[in-house]
Amino acid sequence: MRLYSGGVSQPSVTSTHELGVVNINTTIANSGLDAIGSVSDTGSFTINGISISFDKNTDSIRTIMERVDQSSAGVKLFYDKLDDRFHFDNKETGNLGFIIEDTSGGLLSALGLVGAVSTMSLGSNATFSINGGPSITSTSNTFDTAVHGIDGLTIKARSSGTETVEVLADDQGVRKCVDDFVAAYNDIEAFITEKTKIERDSNGKTQKGVLAYNREVRAIGSQLRDTIFKASNDGSTVVRRLMDLGVDFNTFSRKLEVKSETTLNTQIADYPNDVAAYFTGSSTGLGVGVQTLLDQYLKDSGVIDTQKDQLESRVRTLDNSIEREERFIKAQRKQLEESFIKMDSLQSTLQVQQQAIARMFNEL
Structure with missing residues (x-):
């Protein structure tokens, strides 16, 4: 929508200068507006409920234009030098209007943007x-x-008329999702393997992961592999397992890989609904199976929470044992120090007595 200053009978803003040119770069008071005498020193107006204030002795019209543009009112204020008139433009396209009000000061009236001299032109949807x-x-x-x-x-829409729109499946997007799934699974498998490993290095020394003896963590990897390998029964006879998509476990590791690019790309292109049903089927789809498994571990009071509570309990028990041992060691140290002091004192006494006996023998 656009709101112009000036109607059919009064097409422009009048100015006190010749040629009717308004100076938007100087103060409003010196801008040359013919109706400047009716504008108060200060005032404000609202656009779509957003208040814009002005001071005619310090603000220029350009400042007001920028203030409107930078506000959240959703409109812009322009000055057309050729037509010598101001206009508001809605930032949104289409048949949308806006509400303006010359709250105080009379600036919008002086600009010809309110009252009978203004013209509103709505856009089209x-x-x-x-x-x-x-x-x-x-x-x-x-x-x-x-x-x-x-x-x-x-x-x-770039022009009026009739166009033919061909909607195609996003095969590349689906392929990326499959590749991302394979990569995510391999990241999880690598993490579990690293944390639960028990192996010997080149020097024959045993290297253990921090969760090497944690059966629950090992079980996550095993159950996840079983879930991945399990067949889906969500209606498709074309894609029931990952291997039907050309994806399978590596022969020498537990990682997934795309073993047949041709099979994967063909299934995605020719049987998109079957591929979608395999991954997102509501009953036995792969996504449901993985989510169900993860919920058992990640939900409140699930396996992970239980393991965490047990480990924290063991840590507290160990902390208490360490604290008791430290108290015992401190007591032992104190006892030994006291014994050493007594022994040192006794040794000093014996030395004095020995010296006294030696003097007595020397005097005989």
């Missing part, structure tokens, strides 16, 4: 239909899911 169906309107030339309800489809 874009309208389209699909296959002769009902018309759908949008304030923007971009029609997305929020407008037409088709997930993943965005159409930009």
Whole structure:
């Protein structure tokens, strides 16, 4: 929507200078507006409920224009030198209006933006239909899911007329999701293997992961592999296992890999619904199986929480044992120090007595 200053009978803003040019770079008081005498020293106006204040002795019209543009009112204020008039433009396209009010000070009136001399011109909404169906309107030339309800489809209208839109499956996007799944599984497998390993290094020394003897963590890896390998029964006879997509475990490791690029790409292109059912089926889809397994471990009071509580209990027990040992060691040390002091004192006494006896023998 656009709001112009000046109507049909009064097409421009009058100025006190010749040629009717308003100076927007100097103060409002010296801008040359013919109606400047009716403008108060200070005042304000609102646009869509956002208040814009001004001081005609310190602010220029350009400052006010920038203040409007930078506000959250959603409009811009322009000055057209050729037509010698001001206008508001809505930042949003389409048949949308806005509300302005010359609250105090009379600046909008002096600019010709309120009252009988102003003209409002509403924009037009874009309208389209699909296959002769009902018309759908949008304030923007971009029609997305929020407008037409088709997930993943965005159409930009560049001109009026009839266009043929071909909607294709995003094979590359699906392939990336499969590759990301394989990579994520391998990351988990590598993490579990590293933390639970028991192996010998080149020097014959045994290297152990921090969770080497934790059966629950080892079980996560085993159960996850079983879930990945398990067949899906969600309606598809084409894709029931990962190997039907050309994905399988590496022969010499526990990692997944794409063993047949051709099989994977063909299944995605020719049987997209079957691929989707395998991963996202509501009953036995791979995603459901993995989520169910992870919930057993990650939910409140699940395996991980139980393990955490048990380990924290063991840590507290060890801390208490260490504290008792430290108290015992301190007591032992104190006792030994006292014994040493007594022994040292006794030794000093014996030395004095020995010296006294030696003197007595020397005097005989």
